[in-house]
Amino acid sequence: MKGNHSWLSSLNPACKLFAHLLVMFMLMAISDFRETLAIWLLAVAIGISIGGWRISYLLKRLLPYFGFFVMIFWMMAAFGKGEETIWSWAWFHVTKESVSHGLTISLRMLGFVTYGLLFTSTTDLTSFIMSLIHQCRLSPKWAYGLLAGFRFIPLFQSELSQMKAAHKIRGYKQKNSWKAFARYSLPLFTQGIRKSERIAIAMEARGFTGSRDRTYYQTTKLAGKDFVYFIGLMVVVFGVWMAGFVL
Amino acid sequence: MKWKMKEIVLTVILAVACGVIYLGWSTLWIPISALVGPMGAHFMFGIWVIASPITACIIRKPGAAFISETAAAAVELLTGSHFGLSALMVGVFQGIGAEIAFALFRYKRYHVSVLMLSGALAACGSMAYNLLANGFSYYTAEVLVSTLVIQVISGILLGGLLAKVVVGSLVKTGVLDQYEIMKERRKQGHADEYVSGL
Numbered sequence: 001m002k003g004n005h006s007w008l009s010s011l012n013p014a015c016k017l018f019a020h021l022l023v024m025f026m027l028m029a030i031s032d033f034r035e036t037l038a039i040w041l042l043a044v045a046i047g048i049s050i051g052g053w054r055i056s057y058l059l060k061r062l063l064p065y066f067g068f069f070v071m072i073f074w075m076m077a078a079f080g081k082g083e084e085t086i087w088s089w090a091w092f093h094v095t096k097e098s099v100s101h102g103l104t105i106s107l108r109m110l111g112f113v114t115y116g117l118l119f120t121s122t123t124d125l126t127s128f129i130m131s132l133i134h135q136c137r138l139s140p141k142w143a144y145g146l147l148a149g150f151r152f153i154p155l156f157q158s159e160l161s162q163m164k165a166a167h168k169i170r171g172y173k174q175k176n177s178w179k180a181f182a183r184y185s186l187p188l189f190t191q192g193i194r195k196s197e198r199i200a201i202a203m204e205a206r207g208f209t210g211s212r213d214r215t216y217y218q219t220t221k222l223a224g225k226d227f228v229y230f231i232g233l234m235v236v237v238f239g240v241w242m243a244g245f246v247l
Numbered sequence: 248m249k250w251k252m253k254e255i256v257l258t259v260i261l262a263v264a265c266g267v268i269y270l271g272w273s274t275l276w277i278p279i280s281a282l283v284g285p286m287g288a289h290f291m292f293g294i295w296v297i298a299s300p301i302t303a304c305i306i307r308k309p310g311a312a313f314i315s316e317t318a319a320a321a322v323e324l325l326t327g328s329h330f331g332l333s334a335l336m337v338g339v340f341q342g343i344g345a346e347i348a349f350a351l352f353r354y355k356r357y358h359v360s361v362l363m364l365s366g367a368l369a370a371c372g373s374m375a376y377n378l379l380a381n382g383f384s385y386y387t388a389e390v391l392v393s394t395l396v397i398q399v400i401s402g403i404l405l406g407g408l409l410a411k412v413v414v415g416s417l418v419k420t421g422v423l424d425q426y427e428i429m430k431e432r433r434k435q436g437h438a439d440e441y442v443s444g445l
Contacts, residue, residue, distance in 0.1 A: 024332050028380045068329045071277050081387040098385070105382040109333065112380075116324055116331030125325070141255060146318070149259030153326060156267055186416055189264060193422040196260040200253035210252065 003124040006052025008229075013119075013128035014135040015226045019233050020115045026237055027111050033103040035244045039237055040107055043114040046233075051122050061121075065113050069106045076102035125150060131220040141210025148199050155195075156188060163187060254306050257426070261305070262315040265298035266322025273328055289397045293405020295337075296369035299345035300362040300410035305417075307427040309346075309354050312365060316342030337376045344372025357428070359411045366406025370398040 003009035008016070023039065030036055044062075047053040080102060082095025129147050132138040163184055174180035272294050280288030302315035320338020328334040348365035349357075374395050377383040383391060414428070423429050 020332060021336075024336070024380075031382075065329055068277055071280065075280060076382065076385060079387070079390055080385045101382060101385040105385070109330075109381070112333040113329060113331030116328075116334075119332075120325055120327070141250070141252065145252070145255035145259050148256055149263050149318070150322070150325070152260055152263045153267065153322065156264065185268075186420075189261075189413070189417055190420045190422045192260045192264055193257060193417070196256040197253050197422075197425070200251075200256040203256075204252050208252070 003122055003127070004052040006122055007050040007225075008046070008052065008118070009122040009124070010225070011122075011229055012131050012135065012220055012222050012226045013123045014131040014220075015222060015230055016123065017119055017128075019230045020119050023115055023233065023237050024112055026241055027108050030108075030241055030244070031104055032244050033100060033107055035240055036104055036107040036111060038240045040111040040114060042236060042240070043111060043118055047114070047118055047121075051118055053121070061117060062114070065110060068113075069110050072109050073102040073106035076105050127218060127220055130216065130218050133216075134220050135222060139210065140212060140214060144203070144208065144210070148203070149196075152192065152195070156192070159188060159191060160184060248308050250308065254308070254426070258302050258306060258311060258315050259318055261302050262298055262318035263322050265301070265315070266319040266326070268297075269295055269319060269323045269334075270326050270328055273323065273330060273334070277329070289394050290401050291405075292370065292373070292398045293366060293401035293403070293407075293409070296341050296345060296366050296373070296402050296406040297410050297413075299342060299369060300365050300407055301413055303345070303349050303365065304357045304362060304410065304414050305423060305426055305428045307354065307357060307431065309350070312349055313342035313346040316345060316369070333380060336380065337373055340372040340376040341369040342372075344368040344370070344375075359408065362410050363403045363407030366402035366404075366408075366410075367399045368402075369406060370395070370402035374398060 027036060027039060030039070044058070047058065048055075077094050077098045078092040080095070080098030082097030082099075082101075085093065085095050086099065087094045126147065129138075129143050133140055133143045167183075174183075272291065276288055276291055279291065296316065298315045298319040299312035303312040317335075317338050320335050320341075323330070323334045323338070324332065330337070345365040345368060348361060348368045351364075352361055374383070383394070386394070414423075417423055418429065
């Protein structure tokens with residue numbers, strides 16, 4: 001997770017996440033698909049205007065989610081409750097109500113994904129953790145523990161491919177995928193545990209106590225533009241929500 | 248109870264490992280759920296709550312279940328889950344559910360039945376979230392009840408029981424010797440076994 005050079009990525013990460021979570025809660029409360037669609041389109045518009053998304057990036061990242069969108073829609077439409085049957089076959093039962101519910105729920109899920117992407121694509125992981133320390137009062141002990149742990153995501157991946165290659169070169173063929181899963185996952189876990197112990201000892205050996213009384217290379221602050229984004233987003237989303245009652 | 252640094256790093260790393268597994272599982276889940284409906288696919292649910300029982304069983308501290316599940320969900324979000332922010336929130340709900348199970352036994356008992364209970368309660372937590380956010384209340388009552396039952400069973404088996412198996416095989420490798428799980432076992436009179444193990 002790295003920031004890009006957009007205006008959105010210059011905002012305080014904790015504040016941004018909080019704003020997006022609030023939008024998510026509002027999406028949960030909205031049960032009309034037009035309003036949900038409008039709020040989702042808002043996320044796309046934010047991404048293109050101040051989030052530094054290019055159209056090609058948008059297509060590449062959002063297209064797979066459209067498959068997901070269709071699936072969720074289908075699930076709700078075919079298995080939801082409703083009176084006016086449109087189409088029914090085997091255990092699928094599509095009704096007018098379930099179609100409209102399906103649209104709402106699948107657009108809502110798309111909204112969750114897009115606001116999530118808006119956060120992850122414009123936020124640097126380190127500054128996010130730092131803002132958790134400075135703005136959310138997270139203990140440095142946990143914050144640096146998290147940073148050390150997140151470093152393991154690419155490490156796990158490279159270790160897995162290494163292990164696969166080592167098995168292959170020794171002529172191991174996976175017949176049963178469940179057995180292969182156990183074969184690879186157990187070494188991954190044990191290696192991870194061993195490394196975690198070493199990391200913790202290394203941190204303590206260098207005088208890391210995890211107390212609040214320390215200096216930071218990087219500090220994050222709340223600035224005026226954070227409030228502008230937060231309040232602006234809240235006003236627009238709330239406005240869309242309320243517009244549904246008026247119209 | 249104060250957390251040691253190595254326990255914190257271990258919790259995070261177990262959560263990361265589980266988060267990576269969750270991500271793979273999420274990708275698998277979608278095609279299956281569209282084919283057989285939400286009911287059938289929920290047999291797969293249990294894996295998503297496995298972080299809590301594994302970590303809680305090893306660390307044995309209040310909060311371990313909640314923190315590990317939330318961190319695993321955060322990893323799923325950061326690595327690009329198609330559930331987006333919803334992956335994070337459902338993790339919080341599942342973590343709370345699992346934490347309740349261990350709190351009920353005052354963080355003293357970590358028998359396999361307690362792990363299974365944590366899986367079941369995590370399933371209830373996930374259901375609460377789904378009713379709130381994913382419009383599960385729009386499903387017919389039969390679908391809803393059977394989904395809950397299937398999720399609870401799956402949480403018990405794939406969450407609780409599988410966690411016990413994983414922890415059991417990790418114990419055998421000896422990497423957990425310096426953690427609470429083995430310390431307690433040694434206190435309970437397995438001291439001879441440990442000495443001979445050296």
